[in-house]
Amino acid sequence: MAEALLKHHGKGKYQVFSAGSDPSGIDPRTLSAIEHFGLPTANLTSKSVEQFAGEHFDFVITLCNKAAAECEGRVSGTNCLAWDFVGPKSRKEANPFEKTLQELNERIKTFVLQLEQATPNTISPTRFYKSLADDIRLKTLLIVxxxxxxxxxxxxxxxxxxxxxxxxxxxxxxxxxxxxSDRKHQQWVFYSLNPTLPVWMKQVITSTVVNEPNFIEQELARLNAMGDRPTRTAKCCE
Structure with a gap:
């Protein structure tokens, strides 16, 4: 679904591949939902992430927490994004495959829009470091x-x-x-690191987390006390 949608919204600007950690073929209901949406399915195949071992991608996007854990270290990417969608087979509502496709469609449209609007490498080092000069902003970036x-x-x-x-x-x-970057879900806004942020800036942020973990230790403890992410997200979006 995500491959078909990103190819559609990318309008030929991006090379798009999809794979699974334990592929078992494409569910006919997936193909039906894609075709009903008006997109071609002729070239879609079920593939394993092992097929892409040794390749490096600009973006690696996982679509659930389980896939994020299973694919870590198996696929290489400059930008690794972890999205968490409920799989259609787990949904108890009507038309689960169509609803999952619609949710993916909204997220991918936002992702493509961010790529098109982004101006990578235009953030000056001075502006970047000034943005870290406040405890709230610095801790926010480390938490993110x-x-x-x-x-x-x-x-x-x-x-x-x-x-x-x-x-x-x-x-x-x-x-x-x-x-x-941000995305809106209902009345709430969720924030993540801009995927086009220069690599050295991302490394500064992650190195700070690794080398000074005590700086946000209490903050992460309070956050973890809210429960796992689906529970926290459900509470936020009630």
Whole structure:
């Protein structure tokens, strides 16, 4: 589904491949949902990630937490994005494959739009370092680096901040600087590192997490006390 959608929205600008950690063929209901959406299925095949061993991609996107864990270290990418979608076979509602495809479609449209609007490597080192000069912004970036994606309510808990406008103001500054990207789900906004952020800037952020873990130890403890990500997300989006 994701391969067909990204090829469609990318309009030939990107090479797109899909694979599974334990492929067992394409479910006919998947092909039916894609065809019903109006996209071709003739060249879609079931492939294993092992087929791409040794290759390097600009983006590696996993579509559930299980796949993120199983594919870690098996596929190489400059930007590794972990999305978490409920698989259609696990859904208990009507038309589960069509609904999963619609959710993927919305996320992929946002992803492509971010790529088209992004201006990689235009963030000056001075602006980048100034963005790290405030504890809230720095801790936010480190939390995002660890969690991959967080919403405002999670940051309020993690940072022990009572003022949502204050946290949102800092997030807006990081987004304006081009360091964070966001996506909207219902009335909530979720933030992640901008996938087009220069590699050296990402390395500065991740190196800070690795070399000074105590700096956000309490923040991560408060965040983890909220439960696992699906539970936290459900609470945020109620």
């Amino acid at each position: 680096a660890v969690e991959h994606e967080v919403c405002v309510c999670e940051l309020l808990v993690a940072l022990a901040e009572e003022s949502q406008p204050k946290v949102s103001r800092h997030l807006a500054q990081l987004k304006k600087a081009g360091i964070l």
